Amino acid sequence: MDKQTIEQKVEIVIEEFASTKGMEGVNPINFDELIANSLDLMRFLVLLEEQFDIYISQEYLLMNEFSNKQTVVDIVSSIMNKN
Amino acid sequence: MDTYILKYELKKRYEGLYREIEKLIGFYYDNILSMELVDGMLNVTFTANEENQEQFKHDIGSEIDKFVKGYKEFDTDIMVESKQKKEVCSEVNDLNYIEVANGVRCKVGQRAVIEDNLSNFIIQLFENNMSSCRFIAPSMIDYKMLIKLGYFTKFPNLVNFIKNFKKDPTLIRKISKGELNIESPEIVDSYTDLSKKVLNPVTCYQVYPLANQLIQSTGKSNFTVTGNVYRFESYNMSSTRLNEFKIIEQVHFGTKEEVIQIRNKEIELFTNLFNEWELDFKIETSSDVFYGDEAALLISAQKYENGKFEISMNSDKGYMSVGSFNLHNQYFTERFHIYKENELLTSGCCGFGIERLIYCIFSQHGEDIKHWPEKLKKDLFLI
Numbered sequence: 458m459d460k461q462t463i464e465q466k467v468e469i470v471i472e473e474f475a476s477t478k479g480m481e482g483v484n485p486i487n488f489d490e491l492i493a494n495s496l497d498l499m500r501f502l503v504l505l506e507e508q509f510d511i512y513i514s515q516e517y518l519l520m521n522e523f524s525n526k527q528t529v530v531d532i533v534s535s536i537m538n539k540n
Numbered sequence: 541m542d543t544y545i546l547k548y549e550l551k552k553r554y555e556g557l558y559r560e561i562e563k564l565i566g567f568y569y570d571n572i573l574s575m576e577l578v579d580g581m582l583n584v585t586f587t588a589n590e591e592n593q594e595q596f597k598h599d600i601g602s603e604i605d606k607f608v609k610g611y612k613e614f615d616t617d618i619m620v621e622s623k624q625k626k627e628v629c630s631e632v633n634d635l636n637y638i639e640v641a642n643g644v645r646c647k648v649g650q651r652a653v654i655e656d657n658l659s660n661f662i663i664q665l666f667e668n669n670m671s672s673c674r675f676i677a678p679s680m681i682d683y684k685m686l687i688k689l690g691y692f693t694k695f696p697n698l699v700n701f702i703k704n705f706k707k708d709p710t711l712i713r714k715i716s717k718g719e720l721n722i723e724s725p726e727i728v729d730s731y732t733d734l735s736k737k738v739l740n741p742v743t744c745y746q747v748y749p750l751a752n753q754l755i756q757s758t759g760k761s762n763f764t765v766t767g768n769v770y771r772f773e774s775y776n777m778s779s780t781r782l783n784e785f786k787i788i789e790q791v792h793f794g795t796k797e798e799v800i801q802i803r804n805k806e807i808e809l810f811t812n813l814f815n816e817w818e819l820d821f822k823i824e825t826s827s828d829v830f831y832g833d834e835a836a837l838l839i840s841a842q843k844y845e846n847g848k849f850e851i852s853m854n855s856d857k858g859y860m861s862v863g864s865f866n867l868h869n870q871y872f873t874e875r876f877h878i879y880k881e882n883e884l885l886t887s888g889c890c891g892f893g894i895e896r897l898i899y900c901i902f903s904q905h906g907e908d909i910k911h912w913p914e915k916l917k918k919d920l921f922l923i
Contacts, residue, residue, distance in 0.1 A: 494841070495847075499612070499841045515613060
């Protein structure tokens with residue numbers, strides 16, 4: 458999957474997650490407010506995993522890079538490349 | 541009732557996942573006979589009637605589906621290991637620890653003395669080292685308060701409700717004269733109303749609704765809470781899994797840094813104490829057993845933020861949890877608007893289940909206190 462497709466799909470996940478919280482239209486670049494706590498983060502990861510059919514392991518979680526679109530795209534790309 | 545097997549393919553093959561599913565199923569279903577994992581296939585043996593066995597397979601299958609979807613594998617970090625290691629622990633047959641109803645035990649004679657002295661020792665330890673204020677928690681809590689505390693979303697299966705006879709003088713008179721059958725719980729049910737109170741499942745739950753008032757009136761931010769708690773685990777009762785048991789815990793409020801600092805201090809305090817008592821124990825990262833659609837997510841979130849460190853002790857039943865050190869973040873302070881100088885506080889707690897702690901001491905050092913370490917006997921006034 459090319460990077461542009463991954464970016465588009467990440468944006469879809471961000472929007473989908475935002476809509477579950479009634480926060481549609483949130484800035485898809487930095488979304489600190491959207492992921493307010495660890496439980497939110499886990500909910501967001503489930504959506505990402507479903508969208509890309511991947512598993513995000515502890516090593517990626519510990520990078521604390523899930524509140525910025527570009528870093529999310531990088532992580533997803535890295536996992537998909539490994540697969 | 542017949543025996544059936546559900547075969548479920550575990551696509552995510554993590555060591556921890558199987559253990560968590562085992563806990564999930566063990567906690568919530570009383571008709572599961574066994575569970576085993578063979579080459580990625582989970583075989584769950586259960587009893588059911590022929591007409592509802594397919595439904596049960598479907599229910600439990602979708603329960604596992606939801607759990608697997610949200611599951612994340614985290615390494616278990618061992619924070620502390622005791623100096624002492626026990627190869628063999630003896631079975632506890634304490635005759636002074638008497639079951640009077642399923643999951644309900646009275647403690648008699650020396651067993652009662654040990655429980656009282658151990659409780660007082662831990663209370664003093666908290667008070668002397670953390671400058672805390674003592675708080676005796678009542679056994680009942682307002683039903684709506686338990687909802688506000690979020691207990692029903694996480695552990696609804698454990699709640700013990702209370703019922704009272706209807707306020708009907710004729711009914712009461714008939715019961716008193718023995719004119720109504722009260723032998724069967726189903727019949728009694730029709731004579732009763734549900735109380736607005738339930739039995740308290742967590743001692744520190746009594747503190748959060750009062751926290752602002754307590755912090756202001758006492759000038760303290762640490763509270764040593766004692767009380768009995770009630771958790772209904774239906775079929776799952778034993779000498780170490782009780783319907784009613786005693787908890788001593790400390791609740792603290794402060795900035796996140798302050799609460800983590802207190803937690804570290806408590807870990808050090810109890811590590812030193814249990815080493816002095818020559819106990820075999822460990823403290824490691826852990827999580828609660830949550831219920832519901834988001835159970836796996838709640839477990840993952842708790843592990844991700846190191847929200848729970850569990851202290852377990854060796855016994856004839858293996859390592860058993862006797863307490864935990866918990867960081868709640870702002871879960872409770874947000875619900876009850878607990879602020880200091882306009883800043884929303886963080887809370888944490890550290891608690892011990894007294895019956896289990898005594899069970900492990902008996903199992904490791906034997907039931908004859910003559911053979912217990914001198915420091916332990918001295919601390920518990922048993923010399």
